[in-house]
Amino acid sequence: MTAVHNGVSADRLGGVDWRRSRMSGAVGNCVEVATLESGEIAVRNSRFPNGPALIYTRAEMAAFLAGAKDGEFDDVLS
Known part of the structure; x- marks a missing residue:
């Protein structure tokens, strides 16, 4: 697979x-x-399955998920 x-x-x-x-x-x-295949994680909006995908490294995704679980982003809903 080529780089994405x-x-x-x-x-x-x-x-x-x-x-x-x-x-x-x-x-x-x-x-x-x-x-x-590269181990990176792709994220897309299911309403637009052929639209853009955001690509993250495993480390980036792990950091985001840890922050979300810890409540670091709860203020965006305020």
Whole structure:
């Protein structure tokens, strides 16, 4: 697989297994993730499956998830 970059069209990431969060609602507020061959993590909006995908390293995703679990981003909903 060739290198991919942030904003790549998600349909160019063929052969990946997109997973939707169990927390996603029925009204289309869904985030999907897929692990790429490189080990990086792709994230897309399920309402636009061929739209852009954001690509993160495993370390970046781990840092984000740790912060979310620790409540570091709770203020964005205020």
